[in-house]
Amino acid sequence: MPPSQSARRIELSAYLRSRRARISPEDVGMPPGLRRRTPGLRREEVAQLAGVGVTWYTWLEQGRPINASVQVLDAVSRVLQLDVTEREHLYRLAGIPFVHEPVSEEGALGPEVLGVLEALNPLPASVYNARYDVVASNATYRLLWPMTALVEPRQRNVLYKLFTVPGCCSTFVNSAEELPWMVAQLRRDYGRHVGEPAWESFIARLIGESAEFARLWANGDVAAPGSHVKVFRHAEIGLINLTSISLSIDGRAEHRIVTFTPVTVEDARQIERLREIPDPLVGCALHGRPLSELFAGAESARTARLAPLPG
Incomplete structure (x- = not known):
């Protein structure tokens, strides 16, 4: 032995x-x-x-x-x-893989963590787990990436959105630089969860729906967390350069608060401009829809799922 x-x-x-x-x-x-x-x-x-x-x-x-x-x-x-x-x-x-109990509601994080997220406004901030699920977020984050809030909790995953949203509607400008690093970080965390059904099904789903993810996953690269500059494009205001910083959360293994700070004063002004738009566009200029319209559609779908069956 x-x-x-x-x-x-x-x-x-x-x-x-x-x-x-x-x-x-x-x-x-x-x-x-x-x-x-x-x-x-x-x-x-x-x-x-x-x-x-x-x-x-x-x-x-x-x-x-x-x-x-x-x-x-x-x-x-x-x-x-x-x-x-x-x-x-x-x-x-x-020597047995442990299946972590998923955090399905923001309230499971506790009011202290949620209070920190809201206090960080106007900086975009969210809580990610090791799979890049968006467990919670503040108002500014939801303005930049509304589709991580308008869908069902199990679909609120940053990597899934980045790899499956059409290129024209993607807000991530420097994805060619950042996505390989994010996938390498995912593989590093995957090493602690090999064989767990939630992780295996997530990886299989991404491989099946994104040839680019499948290619990057096949590389076998691993990477440690770190601070990176991410460039985002909004259809109505243009580019925003943000530096991502991760902060660990006591008592929440593999969960982290991720904040995005403006690189320049102009980037900070861009965030304020976005926050001042009454009903911002989501997506590209050709396919985009107002946020209110998407929100109403999400609420209708949620209500339909909760309605009792006839008879």
């Missing part, structure tokens, strides 16, 4: 024992029974509550080289009352 794997199993053994020791029989609805020599649940009690064999669980806690499935680790996590961070640690020690 490689030294790194051996060390991980030793840590797994110690971790399971420590989590078991903190759970009392009363915590899981069991009678306290006779006096115990050590605190917490016994191994056989964890095995019984998790629905696994006593021998198998004993070997798992001893760090023996056995295979643990997602279902079994979930059952053990439930018995040991592990939170999301603790579950992720258990999965990593067991």
Whole structure:
């Protein structure tokens, strides 16, 4: 067994024992029974509550080289009352990819983070996860990239929009320089999620719908996060040069606040001009539509989905 794997199993053994020791029989609805020599649940009690064999669980806690499935680790996590961070640690020690619970609503970030986003106005700002999903955004960001707010939450992904929007309607001017770096950063983060259904389906979808993404993905390049200048074009006001900066969020693994600061004073004025347009155009001059029209269409579609079925 490689030294790194051996060390991980030793840590797994110690971790399971420590989590078991903190759970009392009363915590899981069991009678306290006779006096115990050590605190917490016994191994056989964890095995019984998790629905696994006593021998198998004993070997798992001893760090023996056995295979643990997602279902079994979930059952053990439930018995040991592990939170999301603790579950992720258990999965990593067991050598199993951990499927992160998706953040589907802005409220899941907490009012503090949402307050920071709004306080950053007029600077565009948003919260991305490692897949470039737009989890939350402020008013100026939504003016620059309204289609990440008008669609369903699962469709609010920066990379998907950049690779599937027609070139004439794309607002990203220097995409030839920036997209290879963004895909390389995505691949770097993908390394922590290989085999997870949400990531695999996302990558497969992009490969299937964008030949350019498929080409860049096939390169196998990886890159670290960093500050980059992104050039955007709006049909009514022209170019805006913005520098992107990422800030990590405590308690939100793989989520980051991304702010876009104007490169020059003129770029700051451009943002103000955009904010002053009553009903800005979305898309190119030929195919674009007013934001109010797109918003009304999105609301109608949402209402139709929520309406009860006839009969």
